[in-house]
Amino acid sequence: MISLLDLDDDILFHLFSYLHGQDAQRLSLTARRAYHFAIPQVHADLDLTVDDNPDDTSHDFTAWRDHLLTTNPISSRPPIEFLLHLDLDSDSDSPSQTFETLLEVLAHATRLRTLxxxxxxxxxxxxxxxxxxxxxxxASLRELSLTNVGPATMEMLHSLPIAGTLESLSLSLAKITPAEVSTAxxxxxxxxxxxxxxxxxxxTLKLGASPDSLPLLEPFTTRHSIANIKFHGVHHLELGEFVPIALDLIPLFPNLSSVSYTSSVPRGKRKYQDLVADLSWPHLRNLYCYSGFSFHLTPPSAKFSPIDRLTIDLILKEFTDPSPLATQDQWERIVKLMRAFHPSALVLQGCICLWPLRDVVPKSIPWAExxxxxxxxxxxxxxxxxxxQTPTQIEMVLKDLPLVYLHITLASHPTAHLDGIPAAMPRAVYSCDxxxxxxxIPTLRVLGLEAQFPAKEPVENTAPPGEEREAAEVQMRRQRWWWMEGTGEDRKMVEIWKEDAERARAIIESxxxxxxxGLDGFFTEKLQIQAVYE
Structure with missing residues (x-):
């Protein structure tokens, strides 16, 4: 009988490349040939965190370095030769030891792809x-992430011999003073x-900036010269900053596909806003924004292109007491953002707090507007x-929206204790009509309802005899999905799997x-097969 280990070496190397950590280590102990292929994956990923205790730091670094550099008796090679990914997090009181140990490791980690x-x-x-x-x-490095980047590090990066082969770069720019600049x-x-x-x-470029960090543009840059600064290869951009600074540089990346933006204080002077006033944003497939970014994104002179999917992740409250976090003025800014980008898909991923809707006119709800x-x-x-509330109570708020896809997620309020979650909430998803x-919503074709908190009370099983098991499985599901097949009098609602709903969403948002x-016949063949077995 042919076993797994009888396969060719190339096939085994490929199969074993999907193993990591303990799985690879366990398999390496089964046979000498398995060890040969699995042990590289045991040492491929290394995530080391060193605390600020000098004694523990010394012990950790010494053991870590010795383990990586000591020759393994079976493979006759040190584990460091297999190292592909290194994540080093150090807040040590002995930084010199951190730097010296890292230098020694990098000198031998010839296959390292991520640092x-x-x-x-x-x-x-x-x-x-x-x-x-x-x-x-x-030479094999493809992803580099550095923290507290200052003038000396920027000089090093500018002269880095492997700069032409890196595919992903993450830089967290440090706050600097004029004295630090002249020293470095x-x-x-x-x-x-x-x-x-x-x-x-x-x-992929990930950038963290602050008002006191290094300059993003040269001081002699003008509105005319900035039009010649383009980075065509970057498709994914992640920006995290204290106030909007790097945000205005998005037009310099004409081929961007997705942008993720986080700003803890979305107010402040836009340092480069006037320089990019004549430039246009690229057509984005995804724009994710967190905190107050959306409230202050749209400057009067900006030129925006439509985007496919807009995600706003922030705390939005309405009908709350004390005062809401999102004021009427801020909601108006979000409306301006929507009108600037004309997204075909909107995700309100933050905390939309719904309060009693029975006496509320739908048009008075800000997020519905x-x-x-x-x-x-x-x-x-x-x-x-x-x-x-239960999800069926917001259908009037969404009435007549031109939606084709709708996904509603219910979650408990962070200020509520777990024991205080009513059993009616998860039950509403299990038995929702x-x-x-x-x-x-006459145009709706795909509907999803999801609960993200546990039921504290058992759900009563009212299923007919012989169907208890099926009903119990439905009750245990955290989410349910439906599809509307056909139009007019021939419309038929069918419950589907999440994977099918995600496939439909990809088509709808394309x-x-x-x-x-666009969705004609999407489930027709599948429904016909189900009908045969029913």
Whole structure:
């Protein structure tokens, strides 16, 4: 009988590459041949966190270094030769030891593809310039993430020999003072765009900035010259900053597909806003924004292109006491954002707190007004935070929206204790009556209802004899999905799986989707097969 280990070496290397950690270690102990293929995966990923206790730090680093550099008796090679991904997080009181140990490791990690350094890299470069030389020799490196980046680190990156092969770069820019700049390098320091010009094959850029960090543009940049600064290879951009600074540089990446933006304080002076006033945003497939970003995104002179999917992740309250976090002025800014981008899909991923809706006119609900702002909207996802309402009570709020896809998630309020969650909430998802949603929204084809909290009381099983097991399985499901087949009098509502709903959503949110016939026959064949077995 042929066993797994009788396969060719190339096939086994490929199969075993999907193993990580303990799974690979267990398999390596089954046979000598298995060890040969599995042990590289045991040492492929290394995530090391060192605390601020000097004694523990010394012990951790010594054991870690010895383990990586000691030759294994079976493979006759040290584990460091198999290392592919290194994530080092250090808040040590002995930074010199961190830098020296990392330097020794990098000198031997010839296959390293990912290096994530969560420590003061600027201090490391200043104390031990050889760190930059060691990084420059990592020919296999494709992803680099550095924290507390200052002038010296930017100089190192600008001269990095492997800059042309890196595909993903993450930089958290440190706050600096003029004295620190003059100490680290020539004054003025290199701007971000100057350094990025050395990385022609970047497809992912992650950037953290603050008002006191390094400059993003050269001081001599004008509205005319900035039009010639383009980074065509970057498709994914993640920005995290204290106030909006790097946000205005999005037009410099014409081929962006997705942007993720986080700002803890969305107010402040827009440093580069006037320079990019003549430039246009690229057509984005996904725009994710967190905190107050959406309230202050749209400057009067900005030129925006339509986006496919807009996600707003922030705390939005209405009808709350004390005062709400989202004021009427802020809601108006979100409406302006919608009108600027004309998204075909909207995700309100933050906390929408619903309060009694029986006496509320639908048009008085701010987030409902946001959803009605763009006639092209065809996909809507709502994350609702509430302890007292059931999903069927908001159908009147969504009435006559031109939606084709609707996904509603119910979750408990963070201020509520778990024991206080009423059993009616999860039960509402288990036994929800979906037809009212389809009646309120005639264009709706896909509906999903989901609960993200546990039921504290058992759900009463009222199923007929012989169907108890099926009913129990339905009650245990955290989410349910329905599909509306046909039109007019021939409409038929069918419960479907989440995977089918996700396939339909991808079609609905795609460019050029035809509302009338884009989903014709999508489930027809599947429903016919189900009918045979029924």
């Amino acid at each position: 994530i350094a969560h420590f003061d890299i600027e201090n490391g470069i200043l104390r031990l310039p050889q760190l930059g030389d060691a990084m420059g020799k990592l 390098c020539n004054d003025p320091p290199l701007a971000l765009v100057t350094v990025l010009s050395r990385f022609p094959h970047l497809h 946001v959803a009605r702002t763009v006639p092209s909207l065809r996909s809507l996802q709502l994350h609702i935070l509430d302890n007292s 979906a037809p009212p949603f389809f009646d309120a 460019q050029g989707f035809d509302r009338e016939h």
